[in-house]
Amino acid sequence: MKTTPADIHILIVEDDLASRSLLVSYFENAGYRVSETDNADHLGERIDQDAVDLVLLDISLPGKDGLTVTRELRAKSAVGIILVTSKGDEIDRIVGLELGADDYVTKPFNPRELLVRAKNLLWRMFSAETANGGNSHGSRSATCYSFEGWQLDPHKRQLTSPDGHQERLPEGEFKLLQTLVNHPGQVLSRDQLMDAIHDREWTPNDRSVDVLIGRLRRKLGDNPSNPQLILTAHGAGYMFAGNTGT
Amino acid sequence: MKTTPADIHILIVEDDLASRSLLVSYFENAGYRVSETDNADHLGERIDQDAVDLVLLDISLPGKDGLTVTRELRAKSAVGIILVTSKGDEIDRIVGLELGADDYVTKPFNPRELLVRAKNLLWRMFSAETANGGNSHGSRSATCYSFEGWQLDPHKRQLTSPDGHQERLPEGEFKLLQTLVNHPGQVLSRDQLMDAIHDREWTPNDRSVDVLIGRLRRKLGDNPSNPQLILTAHGAGYMFAGNTGT
DNA sequence: GCCCAGATGTAACAGAATGTAAAAATGACT
DNA sequence: AGTCATTTTTACATTCTGTTACATCTGGGC
Numbered sequence A, B: 001m002k003t004t005p006a007d008i009h010i011l012i013v014e015d016d017l018a019s020r021s022l023l024v025s026y027f028e029n030a031g032y033r034v035s036e037t038d039n040a041d042h043l044g045e046r047i048d049q050d051a052v053d054l055v056l057l058d059i060s061l062p063g064k065d066g067l068t069v070t071r072e073l074r075a076k077s078a079v080g081i082i083l084v085t086s087k088g089d090e091i092d093r094i095v096g097l098e099l100g101a102d103d104y105v106t107k108p109f110n111p112r113e114l115l116v117r118a119k120n121l122l123w124r125m126f127s128a129e130t131a132n133g134g135n136s137h138g139s140r141s142a143t144c145y146s147f148e149g150w151q152l153d154p155h156k157r158q159l160t161s162p163d164g165h166q167e168r169l170p171e172g173e174f175k176l177l178q179t180l181v182n183h184p185g186q187v188l189s190r191d192q193l194m195d196a197i198h199d200r201e202w203t204p205n206d207r208s209v210d211v212l213i214g215r216l217r218r219k220l221g222d223n224p225s226n227p228q229l230i231l232t233a234h235g236a237g238y239m240f241a242g243n244t245g246t
Numbered sequence C: 001g002c003c004c005a006g007a008t009g010t011a012a013c014a015g016a017a018t019g020t021a022a023a024a025a026t027g028a029c030t
Numbered sequence D: 001a002g003t004c005a006t007t008t009t010t011a012c013a014t015t016c017t018g019t020t021a022c023a024t025c026t027g028g029g030c
Helices: A017-029 A043-050 A066-076 A090-099 A111-131 A171-182 A190-198 A208-219 B017-029 B043-050 B066-076 B090-098 B111-132 B171-182 B190-198 B208-219
Strands: A009-013 A033-037 A054-058 A080-085 A103-106 A145-147 A150-153 A158-160 A166-168 A187-189 A230-233 A237-240 B009-013 B033-037 B054-058 B080-085 B103-106 B145-147 B150-153 B158-160 B166-168 B187-189 B230-233 B237-240
Touching: A009 A017, A009 A043, A017 A033, A017 A111, A033 A043, A043 A066, A054 A066, A054 A111, A066 A080, A080 A111, A103 A111, A111 B066, A145 A171, A150 A171, A171 A190, A171 A208, A171 A237, A187 A190, A190 A208, A190 A237, A208 A230, B009 B017, B009 B043, B017 B033, B017 B111, B033 B043, B043 B066, B054 B066, B054 B111, B066 B080, B080 B111, B103 B111, B145 B171, B150 B171, B171 B190, B171 B208, B171 B237, B187 B190, B190 B208, B190 B237, B208 B230
Parallel strands: A009 A033, A009 A054, A054 A080, A080 A103, B009 B033, B009 B054, B054 B080, B080 B103
Antiparallel strands: A145 A150, A150 A158, A158 A166, A187 A237, A230 A237, B145 B150, B150 B158, B158 B166, B187 B237, B230 B237
16 A cells, blocks of 8 residues: 555646646645646556556646546546536536546635645555455545434535425525534634635624524525524534434 | 543643644543544554544644544544644545534634533433434434423423423523433532533522523423422522423 | 521513515626 | 526524613621
């Protein structure tokens, strides 16, 4: 098992020189072995030959379609794939994950975030490797959140009600719900929730969290004067009170 | 189950001497058993050997990356993890939670807040332990408090009367009732009750506890001149006198 | 038993926190 | 620029909480 950054080979596929250089230097500073290219030609062969562990793939490459590239890569290789998508391409990143990418970041992104996601993915890859004897296509399945008959698909941001009705949640509402469900029974402060939603701090008089909570409660059919799922901790924050896993 | 602070072992991992000393003395004053270290070397072994229950981990340690440490710890131990992050590390604290930390505080932090979060986490850990045999995730059993035909759902803060009427308790009243029910037959001082409700001390002339008691008694149908459930210990505090488990 | 000081019960108030509809702002796309 | 979806702010209604004020009770001293 590869344990040190220097053992790990990362390939950056990105046509914009500025972005590419930034990424290269950032990952080199983190101690990884880094290669770069501005096109996706013969990507499969290059990955095999150079023993690449992880590909950072810009989805909007000139020429070949990034999604096609993803699918082809996944079909013949267990390499880690992180997509780099533009802000608007929601469809792309959703489809991208279905086609086999392992994670994605959205431009403009914080290099630090990308690094953390890369580390995270590499860890998942190698711990899965040791855990199931090298089975490369280990479960990359989308783990749905579920609670009290509801289901939440993290890739499509889709919420399914107990009676089967489906609805796509906006980004903010989704992240908020995800964060709450991830910490059942725990009071989360507005500051923490702001962190989870927008990487931003909470300032007094900021009511955006409350508004989002209200919208979520309505969509969950949770009467605010007698909520069953999202409880208010007066003066502290909010708490998820549903049973997860049901 | 560990019930007193002295049974609980907390390890503080922090390289800055001043911060570390502050934390150590603060948690020692709170009655916990405290160890300290300025690095994350062999953290897993130390935690096993010393039976550490809770780790306060500074994420920006020199040398080893705090996130990696978190992940490694979580991979092999059910120890409680609270991250201490710096103001700027938004990504880190978010990802930290994804990697398995239980909570975090942001520098500069109020020691009192950290203590509150630690208490909370410890309570969650040990109540989960007794509720479903150490399985920290998944469906937490709905262990209701029950007494004299009443039921109190700790997750939803909901009180059900003997005739089936349901009512949601405000935060303060709920915590007060919960504390009383958890110590039947025991006189609890106003100071103890204040501590349980708001992590705050009681000052003479503070009548808030009495008011809350009054509101609770009314909701429980407990005649104050002849209370059956919440008795007044004149000059001392209050005592819960109901039969639990009925 | 009677009186009194201190302690408790509680209604009412004020301040703060929360719920929420609707307006305004944002940002991506056409 | 115009449209659309989403987010944020604003404004006001509602709910929660602690304080105050005063009524009532307790226990001790006589």
